Amino acid sequence: xxxxxxxxxxxxxxxxxxxxxxxxxxxxxxxxxxxxxxxxxxxxxxxxxxxxxxxxxxxxxxxxxxxxxxxxxxxxxxxxxxxxxxxxxxxxxxxxxxxxxxxxxxxxxxxxxxxxxxxxxxxxxxxxxxxxxxxxxxxxxxxxxxxxxxxxxxxxxxxxxxxxxxxxxxxxxxxxxxxxxxxxxxxxxxxxxxxxxxxxxxxxxxxxxxxxxxxxxxxxxxxxxxxxxxxxxxxxxxxxxxxxxxxxxxxxxxxxxxxxxxxxxxxxxxxxxxxxxxxxxxxxxxxxxxxxxxxxxxxxxxxxxxxxxxxxxxxxxxxxxxxxxxxxxxxxxxxxxxxxxxxxxxxxxxxxxxxxxxxxxxxxxx
Amino acid sequence: xxxxxxxxxxxxxxxxxxxxxxxxxxxxxxxxxxxxxxxxxxxxxxxxxxxxxxxxxxxxxxxxxxxxxxxxxxxxxxxxxxxxxxxxxxxxxxxxxxxxxxxxxxxxxxxxxxxxxxxxxxxxxxxxxxxxxxxxxxxxxxxxxxxxxxxxxxxxxxxxxxxxxxxxxxxxxxxxxxxxxxxxxxxxxxxxxxxxxxxxxxxxxxxxxxxxxxxxxxxxxxxxxxxxxxxxxxxxxxxxxxxxxxxxxxxxxxxxxxxxxxxxxxxxxxxxxxxxxxxxxxxxxxxx
Numbered sequence: 001x002x003x004x005x006x007x008x009x010x011x012x013x014x015x016x017x018x019x020x021x022x023x024x025x026x027x028x029x030x031x032x033x034x035x036x037x038x039x040x041x042x043x044x045x046x047x048x049x050x051x052x053x054x055x056x057x058x059x060x061x062x063x064x065x066x067x068x069x070x071x072x073x074x075x076x077x078x079x080x081x082x083x084x085x086x087x088x089x090x091x092x093x094x095x096x097x098x099x100x101x102x103x104x105x106x107x108x109x110x111x112x113x114x115x116x117x118x119x120x121x122x123x124x125x126x127x128x129x130x131x132x133x134x135x136x137x138x139x140x141x142x143x144x145x146x147x148x149x150x151x152x153x154x155x156x157x158x159x160x161x162x163x164x165x166x167x168x169x170x171x172x173x174x175x176x177x178x179x180x181x182x183x184x185x186x187x188x189x190x191x192x193x194x195x196x197x198x199x200x201x202x203x204x205x206x207x208x209x210x211x212x213x214x215x216x217x218x219x220x221x222x223x224x225x226x227x228x229x230x231x232x233x234x235x236x237x238x239x240x241x242x243x244x245x246x247x248x249x250x251x252x253x254x255x256x257x258x259x260x261x262x263x264x265x266x267x268x269x270x271x272x273x274x275x276x277x278x279x280x281x282x283x284x285x286x287x288x289x290x291x292x293x294x295x296x297x298x299x300x301x302x303x304x305x306x307x308x309x310x311x312x313x314x315x316x317x318x319x320x321x322x323x324x325x326x327x328x329x330x331x332x333x334x335x336x337x338x339x340x341x342x343x344x345x346x347x348x349x350x351x352x353x354x355x356x357x358x359x360x361x362x363x364x365x366x
Numbered sequence: 367x368x369x370x371x372x373x374x375x376x377x378x379x380x381x382x383x384x385x386x387x388x389x390x391x392x393x394x395x396x397x398x399x400x401x402x403x404x405x406x407x408x409x410x411x412x413x414x415x416x417x418x419x420x421x422x423x424x425x426x427x428x429x430x431x432x433x434x435x436x437x438x439x440x441x442x443x444x445x446x447x448x449x450x451x452x453x454x455x456x457x458x459x460x461x462x463x464x465x466x467x468x469x470x471x472x473x474x475x476x477x478x479x480x481x482x483x484x485x486x487x488x489x490x491x492x493x494x495x496x497x498x499x500x501x502x503x504x505x506x507x508x509x510x511x512x513x514x515x516x517x518x519x520x521x522x523x524x525x526x527x528x529x530x531x532x533x534x535x536x537x538x539x540x541x542x543x544x545x546x547x548x549x550x551x552x553x554x555x556x557x558x559x560x561x562x563x564x565x566x567x568x569x570x571x572x573x574x575x576x577x578x579x580x581x582x583x584x585x586x587x588x589x590x591x592x593x594x595x596x597x598x599x600x601x602x603x604x605x606x607x608x609x610x611x612x613x614x615x616x617x618x619x620x621x622x623x624x625x626x627x628x629x630x631x632x633x634x635x636x637x638x639x640x641x642x643x644x645x646x647x648x649x650x651x652x653x654x
């Protein structure tokens with residue numbers, strides 16, 4: 001594992017269409033054997049980026065290296081990458097064995113060896129003995145695994161996945177997330193996965209890049225991206241967050257005091273926000289960072305009395321929206337410990353949160 | 367009551383097609399068959415027998431023309447496929463939106479003009495004093511007028527021109543239904559353009575190819591106008607012989623036998639074609 005080159009390196013990769021820049025100077029490295037996700041809303045340029053890595057689109061600028069070799073000008077059929085397409089793109093005119101063996105046939109591998117390798121890769125994805133079946137005889141999850149097997153049999157340096165779980169139903173999607181992760185670990189291949197579904201990215205990835213308007217907002221571990229977002233976009237996009245528009249009233253070292261637009265003071269502890277008194281700011285607060293109490297005892301910062309607006313029951317992910325006395329609305333995670341089982345609309349509750357749990361960014365005007 | 371009413375509606379809707387089939391196809395063919403197995407033994411005297419069919423096999427001109435017609439129709443079908451496939455692929459896969467509609471319409475525009483007029487157009491181009499001959503002379507490439515009409519090549523040009531639309535339409539339809547990501551997946555897995563064509567595009571387009579070929583083959587085999595006008599007396603076509611028997615020779619018996627032989631030929635060729643391409647008639651014609 002002392003390969004000096006990461007499996008995939010992008011340097012200032014840019015793609016311009018006529019009047020608009022789809023991918024804007026993106027740079028990142030993906031080390032060997034890691035699971036890298038690119039997370040972003042639709043239209044953020046993530047598909048264009050993936051298609052440039054696969055070779056279906058050529059970048060307008062920048063460099064793209066796989067195992068240290070530049071891929072600029074290399075056609076897709078000569079690149080050591082394979083792609084799992086959004087709708088899998090299994091060939092309906094071939095059976096499963098021919099689908100998986102397609103790439104090996106193109107490499108003129110002897111027929112007996114193809115058969116052996118196809119069988120062994122199908123076994124590794126947990127589908128032994130399906131070679132002779134037709135594509136439409138498989139279930140959604142099985143097709144998924146065949147599509148991965150079809151790529152993995154070629155032993156690519158990088159496997160690209162274009163939202164392959166999008167078409168599956170919820171239960172299967174949850175299952176495939178875990179399975180994809182374990183397949184990745186078993187094959188020890190570098191995966192680059194694009195998705196707009198944050199939970200897919202958070203569960204599976206070693207590293208996540210959050211993409212917005214053609215740029216990478218942040219690259220980091222799922223933990224960092226969730227708990228230490230570096231920009232307002234990341235804080236708002238990854239996970240649920242309450243956004244409070246406010247104006248800085250006082251700066252005291254790491255502690256900021258802000259006045260919310262609805263009125264009321266907010267205390268936030270954050271380093272290096274670069275905010276000065278009088279500037280507009282956005283404060284992001286996770287629903288699970290807010291503590292609920294039914295009685296108003298105790299002291300502390302960021303304590304508010306509020307009215308329950310609605311109870312959103314969703315099993316373990318239940319939450320309530322509360323309307324504070326100043327009119328601002330918060331979403332608060334509802335602990336399923338039984339304490340709040342009787343909470344109803346109109347009840348009075350008290351919310352409180354730790355100043356260190358909030359994130360504060362200069363307002364971008366949006 | 368309701369069931370009776372809907373049943374009545376069903377029969378009423380079925381009536382035109384049944385009438386068409388029975389009155390215009392089945393009855394005339396029964397009549398033709400009866401005529402074809404009557405032998406003329408004297409004035410207004412007929413006997414039942416296969417002498418008309420025997421005449422076909424004993425006279426080399428008849429069966430040679432028959433074989434020529436078959437082979438040239440197959441060749442015209444193959445040529446139409448070779449020319450039509452790239453056109454269809456371009457329209458279906460490489461163009462979008464307005465360009466696609468425009469190109470598709472441009473394929474159809476020649477059909478606004480009657481076949482007769484279009485064929486005369488070719489004659490103006492190809493004849494001895496025609497456009498191409500004059501152009502070659504003025505360029506100094508040939509010393510005297512050249513006759514490009516009245517040969518097999520002229521017939522071929524005319525047949526391909528007349529029938530290419532019937533190849534392009536089913537091909538565009540099937541190629542349109544091919545998901546682009548399948549082609550990309552092929553490239554992604556290391557296939558060359560030829561391999562993608564051979565292993566992904568053509569297997570997918572097979573029903574369209576076969577249905578286009580069937581239509582073009584039948585149109586060519588049964589074409590009368592193009593071979594007669596462009597081929598003249600030097601390139602005979604079997605439909606011309608049928609015409610001669612019926613109209614010139616007034617030998618309806620032999621003409622009917624020829625008609626049945628042509629029907630048998632087209633059925634046989636299509637049957638063999640379907641077997642070779644492992645397609646079924648319902649798959650191909652049902653979709654197009």
